[in-house]
Amino acid sequence: MSDTSEGTGGLSYDKSKRQWPNELNVLAALILIIVIFEILGAIFMQQSLLFDSRDRFDSIFNEARLRIIIIQVAIIGIIAIGVTQVIITAGIDLSSGSVVGATAMIAMSFAQVAEVSGNPNPKAIFGDWALDLPVIIPVLVGLGVGLTAGAINGLLVAYSRIPPFIATLGMMLFARGVAQWWSLGNPVSFPTDAYAVIGSGMNPVFIFLGLALLFHFIMNYTVYGKHTYAIGSNEAAARMSGINVPRHLMLVYMIAGALAGLAAVILTSKNLTAQSGMGLSYELEAIAMAVIGGVSLFGGRGSIIGTVIGALIIGVITSGFTFLRLGAFYQEMVLGMIIVGAVALDQWQQKRAAARS
Amino acid sequence: MSEYILETKGLTKHYGGVHALVDANFTLERGEHVAIMGDNGAGKSTFVRQITGVEQRTRGDVIFDGAPVNFAGPLDAREAGIETVFQTLALADHLNVPDNLFLGREKTKFNWLGPFRLLDYKSMREDTMAGLVKTGVKIPNIKNSIANMSGGQRQCVAIARTATFASKLTIMDEPTAALGVQETAQVENIIRTLKEQGESLILVSHNMRQVFELVDRIIVFRRGRMVANLRKEDTNGEDVVSYITGAKTGAEFEGAA
Numbered sequence: 001m002s003d004t005s006e007g008t009g010g011l012s013y014d015k016s017k018r019q020w021p022n023e024l025n026v027l028a029a030l031i032l033i034i035v036i037f038e039i040l041g042a043i044f045m046q047q048s049l050l051f052d053s054r055d056r057f058d059s060i061f062n063e064a065r066l067r068i069i070i071i072q073v074a075i076i077g078i079i080a081i082g083v084t085q086v087i088i089t090a091g092i093d094l095s096s097g098s099v100v101g102a103t104a105m106i107a108m109s110f111a112q113v114a115e116v117s118g119n120p121n122p123k124a125i126f127g128d129w130a131l132d133l134p135v136i137i138p139v140l141v142g143l144g145v146g147l148t149a150g151a152i153n154g155l156l157v158a159y160s161r162i163p164p165f166i167a168t169l170g171m172m173l174f175a176r177g178v179a180q181w182w183s184l185g186n187p188v189s190f191p192t193d194a195y196a197v198i199g200s201g202m203n204p205v206f207i208f209l210g211l212a213l214l215f216h217f218i219m220n221y222t223v224y225g226k227h228t229y230a231i232g233s234n235e236a237a238a239r240m241s242g243i244n245v246p247r248h249l250m251l252v253y254m255i256a257g258a259l260a261g262l263a264a265v266i267l268t269s270k271n272l273t274a275q276s277g278m279g280l281s282y283e284l285e286a287i288a289m290a291v292i293g294g295v296s297l298f299g300g301r302g303s304i305i306g307t308v309i310g311a312l313i314i315g316v317i318t319s320g321f322t323f324l325r326l327g328a329f330y331q332e333m334v335l336g337m338i339i340v341g342a343v344a345l346d347q348w349q350q351k352r353a354a355a356r357s
Numbered sequence: 358m359s360e361y362i363l364e365t366k367g368l369t370k371h372y373g374g375v376h377a378l379v380d381a382n383f384t385l386e387r388g389e390h391v392a393i394m395g396d397n398g399a400g401k402s403t404f405v406r407q408i409t410g411v412e413q414r415t416r417g418d419v420i421f422d423g424a425p426v427n428f429a430g431p432l433d434a435r436e437a438g439i440e441t442v443f444q445t446l447a448l449a450d451h452l453n454v455p456d457n458l459f460l461g462r463e464k465t466k467f468n469w470l471g472p473f474r475l476l477d478y479k480s481m482r483e484d485t486m487a488g489l490v491k492t493g494v495k496i497p498n499i500k501n502s503i504a505n506m507s508g509g510q511r512q513c514v515a516i517a518r519t520a521t522f523a524s525k526l527t528i529m530d531e532p533t534a535a536l537g538v539q540e541t542a543q544v545e546n547i548i549r550t551l552k553e554q555g556e557s558l559i560l561v562s563h564n565m566r567q568v569f570e571l572v573d574r575i576i577v578f579r580r581g582r583m584v585a586n587l588r589k590e591d592t593n594g595e596d597v598v599s600y601i602t603g604a605k606t607g608a609e610f611e612g613a614a
Binding site: 218221222223224226227229230232233234236237238240241242243248251300301353 | 430431432435443447449450452460461470472473475476478
């Protein structure tokens with residue numbers, strides 16, 4: 001039986017029936033986009049986007065640009081890892097941007113130093129007891145706030161049967177309100193040195209890629225991942241198979257919330273300040289990364305790897321437009337078209353696959 | 358060991374004021390294949406749902422494998438050994454064959470990881486192959502997602518669960534209602550294989566030919582009541598139709614409907 005472990009009943013394994021992983025399509029799109037920018041760069045800028053065309057460096061890549069590309073998508077990419085899981089359950093999370101805002105304010109309030117160049121911290125939110133705390137406390141507070149927001153989303157979606165769009169829209173408005181109420185619109189600044197390390201340099205990238213690896217593994221090799229796909233694919237079947245669907249959805253939304261909370265910690269650490277407007281429209285960028293990466297809004301399909309490539313596509317486009325010295329407005333127009341195009345292409349492929357079988 | 362694998366006594370289900378199932382007294386011997394027939398709304402599916410724990414009965418007893426049971430949900434019934442192939446295919450399109458077979462009862466390693474415990478893919482794949490071979494189900498590549506399979510193959514996958522989990526009783530609710538001729542034949546062959554292997558089966562079907570070819574006994578429901586209990590040898594299609602339509606009522610069920 002070991003020879004025929006792919007099929008049964010005397011039917012031979014048919015290579016043409018093998019499924020083409022969708023991630024390869026997304027990767028092809030990324031390469032295509034890079035090639036387009038390279039050509040445009042060669043024509044208009046006499047420069048290469050990603051490859052090093054200067055003599056004084058040995059490396060073949062333009063490392064500075066690569067670093068910028070991945071740093072600028074890392075923080076939203078962390079949110080996108082959670083959003084991907086929510087979308088795979090056929091849900092949506094519109095609240096992550098605002099949760100970043102609220103978490104940024106609250107977590108930062110526990111990360112402040114007591115003294116700024118010899119004087120008491122002018123932005124201190126709480127009294128002395130909350131100043132110069134060990135770094136683990138603001139981190140835990142950040143994760144806790146995100147987790148709580150996610151848990152409320154999960155409760156509303158899983159147990160009250162409120163559609164995910166509405167439940168998380170409510171949380172989006174609520175959390176933004178919390179962010180503005182927390183210090184009445186004032187920024188919270190001056191974190192401890194230890195806190196500032198979290199988001200410094202390439203740390204956001206390492207955290208993003210580490211989490212992507214972790215969740216890639218979880219989604220593919222654990223019961224959690226299998227049930228996440230099953231619920232998005234056919235919720236009724238999942239329920240009939242004995243999966244505790246509400247409990248699982250709770251967990252998915254809580255993970256998404258915690259990841260948004262973590263993103264807020266990294267963002268405030270990187271910027272050394274928290275403002276109530278932080279994370280604005282991050283939820284849409286995270287959703288865009290997932291959708292461009294091949295995650296189906298109808299649930300059941302998509303992967304963390306796809307989302308990571310989707311994030312890189314957005315990074316390359318943003319960077320490429322700057323490189324070509326084109327205004328940010330063109331960038332947004334093109335991104336908008338790419339998102340719609342990605343979904344349209346996906347729909348067309350699905351239809352073709354359905355017609356073939 | 359009781360001679361019956363399943364017995365119901367006075368099984369009744371009311372939906373508000375609607376008496377969907379009234380006093381059903383049903384028995385099924387080990388290894389026996391029984392068909393349940395009846396018009397739409399006669400109580401066939403309601404009967405199945407009470408046995409499989411999908412719904413909670415209003416009153417009556419269900420005795421499975423010699424002991425009274427109260428299943429809180431379909432998973433309880435499944436754990437006790439009742440496999441159900443639902444009218445609407447309970448399959449997740451985007452998952453492959455082993456994933457669907459083991460959905461909700463995955464084989465796992467490192468169980469202390471809770472929801473993040475690892476899937477034992479190798480073992481599940483081996484069991485799936487064994488189950489498919491046992492039932493004679495033909496699938497070109499079990500690693501493909503169910504979405505790319507024909508209706509017949511999908512139904513076969515649903516049925517193959519039974520063989521994979523060595524169940525004591527299989528219930529099929531109109532397994533061929535949505536299938537073509539060839540696919541129906543394929544499913545019927547699997548049912549014959551199950552019979553040879555001594556698997557007990559309840560088959561809910563509208564298809565008279567199928568019923569007469571596959572089962573030992575026919576139960577007819579009408580307006581929520583059992584109105585006939587016929588050995589296949591003692592009856593014919595016309596006879597069954599007259600029970601279904603109400604032209605006739607079984608002697609032991611007089612006054613019931």
